[in-house]
Amino acid sequence: MRFMAAYDLMETARNTNAWLGATARTMGSYPATALSLNPGFQMLAAWGEVTERAFNRMVAKPDWNIPPIAAADGHDQSVLVEKVLERPFGDLLRFHVNGREPKARRILLVAPMSGHYATLLRSTVVSLLPDADVWITDWHNARDIPVSAGKFDVEDYTLYLAEFMKHLGSDLNVIAVCQPAPLALAATALLAERDPDAQPRTLTLIGGPIDPDAAATDVTDFGRRVTMGQLEQAMIQRVGSKYAGVGRMVYPGLLQLSSFISMNAETHARAFRDQIFAVAGGEASDHDRHNRFYDEYLAVMDMTAEFYLSTVERIFKGLEIAQNRFTVEGKPVDIGKITKVAIKTVEGGKDDISAPGQCVAALDLLTGLPDEKKASHLEPDAGHYGIFAGGSWRRNIRPLVLDFIDANSDMPASKKIAPADAPAREAERSAPAEGPDSVPV
Template sequence: MSESMRQSSAWVGATTKAFWQNPAFSVTMSPLPSLFAAWGEVTERTFEKVATKPSWGIDSVVSNDSDYPVSKKIELELPFCNLIHFTAERDRPVKRRVLLVAPMSGHYATLCRKTVASLLPNCDVYVTEWKNAREVPMSAGKFDVEDYTKYVVKMLKHLGENIHVIAVCQPVPLTLVATAMMAEDKEAAQPRTLTLIGGPVDPDANPTEVTDFGNRVTMGQLERSVITSVGFAFAGVGRKVYPGAVQLSSFIAMNPETHAKAFSDQISAVARGEASDLDKHNKFYDEYLAVMDMPAEFYLSTVDRVFKQREVARNVFKVDGKLVDISKITKTAVKIVEGGRDDISAPGQCLAALDLMPDLTDDMKESYLAPNAGHYGIFSGSAWRNDIRPAVLNFIDKHNDTPAEVKAKAAANSAEKPKAKIAAPASKADAAKTTKKA
């Protein structure tokens, strides 16, 4: 039904634009034809973007005043996710290798496009590109929070040693569990660093309207009201999903006045001829409106186990029936990043992760609070570019060496230090003084 409504609305917008842009209306001085045509143009674009997967659009990066082309390839293909590898064709290699765990929260991984682009001048970047559940055949099986966690572990093992992980928002608690699984199994590929950005490790640490949602509804209510089956038009026909269209209506309902004003202003700008294809409004909403279906079992298990039961916050999360002890993380340095104006995962929710790792030494724990940053700003806005990104790169550099390299550097530094020499005393009296001083 939502897909039929989307197509119908896009058609109405296109028809309205075509009708009111007829040259015959140019003879009138009334502003109505241009306003109606502008309404049609904005409406058509809006509803077309809902069903369009955004492109990454990262063709090159600038580093040291040089422009380097960027290549993108699928590093690892899994039923519900592709591990994408971005690399800039530089004249010299970089030491930093970063796995960016993007959210599976309704939007595509391209929501982190600016994050990836900002890291590429200094890092080779791998990104989890989660697939639209309606395009995944039923033969691929289920996908819940445990499967998500095992996917992250599988990617870490594939990438091997010397990898740094950055998790953004929704995957923060599950990436923390995945790192703990690697630590418990004493895997050589444990990440060097783990940067957790604005995620709900403990939703009750500082509840918000979003994180407290799970306490206001039952699982039965959720399943009946927002879960449906994929239709015959898609490869995942029959799969139970939380549809992107339903998610989008929830996103907009959080700030309806803001969105209404944004579209009203855009219609006026189009009517005046001041809008462009890549203006601020279109760049934001082309990404914001592009939503994908989530597997029903993933959405429901996230609400139940992460928010309602707080299994990660209480360190009782199990994978395949086996308890995962987060306190086993002792070799991975952990940095927490939060935004003071984050109204989705408020300050304190992500910071709670540090309390779950009592055996991790203080020199391997860091936290950063961007006081004026909102949820989006801490990984993609000016706060990220100007303050958080440099702090994260410094944190990565601090822990980028292998234990063997650390020992070698320490030995080299020790060898370079001149040994203290005691001059031979000129007399017995001087010798006595020297002995006394020693």
């Protein structure tokens, strides 16, 4: 598998399917077909439209498209996406609200780097922006990073997070979603040892595999079944000649996407079948529920081979975070050294990616943190997607997280901002439709 030919073969297959879809859509849309009473032409055009869009989305990075924020005087304030720090493997972005005074809440969203772009958290950003200044980690697609930029593994990821936190200052509140939860915890511990004044004020860990062995899922079962040698041989490929990262060893996004879809194959097949019938019947639109969800879900990115392999080996198999044995640059990172950062965990009762128990395990590692600075929440009916961007997040979890941030703020109580219902309603309108609830991130 570790050859450019394998990578180029997948890209060729994707291109071919996109071309077949475009061809079918064109053939089924000729005016002459309207003279026939055979509905097959409509179905052909509908199948082609859905297929072409699906395969073209796989190599396109989605736009942020953040809607304007309503000011107190009723005027709309536009939102600009600004690069605060630029690094080879990821940038720190700020969502700047034009004409607005700085908010008391300052939040860094740590987006997952597990196959999808940071835009997967678009609705999370929209829900927080009315009540906070928001930054986010924007990880780059490994296929576009030249080999000369070097490696990027879990230790480099942790150092990036520590740098971003330090840059934003100690009045920062960090929210890490899924995959980065253990590394965000490690980055906080790293700052606690090396630069205590740069630690964030609060850290919220949402649905992350702090201790993968605490509750079994298909993800953890897969990690236990395969050896690192099997994983490297089966999953790692070399970027082909089409991209700037030619020659870089990666875990391809297209391969990851096939794993995502296989976990809920029946649900995805039914969704695409229904969409074809909707298009044929004239009931679909460019921004309907299906397209809003799958435009994001199908947009995948490559991960560096060393990041993917070190995540499996050190976080899932070696349990280095779960057993407090994680090291960075050869030096141990002691999670017990965190003594003043308030930490909250959030889990979904129906999460089949990071099952309940995996994330809350972080609190047992915080031996130096007083109990009053620890908190946890289990959302009984929420799946993986729901706890950070779905209805459960907007209605229940978001207010709890903002309350947690406020409770650990230095501001006088009279100056704290009360969570409003309006941001949640706006986020619900702009969020992608919730397709399969267990969106792996």
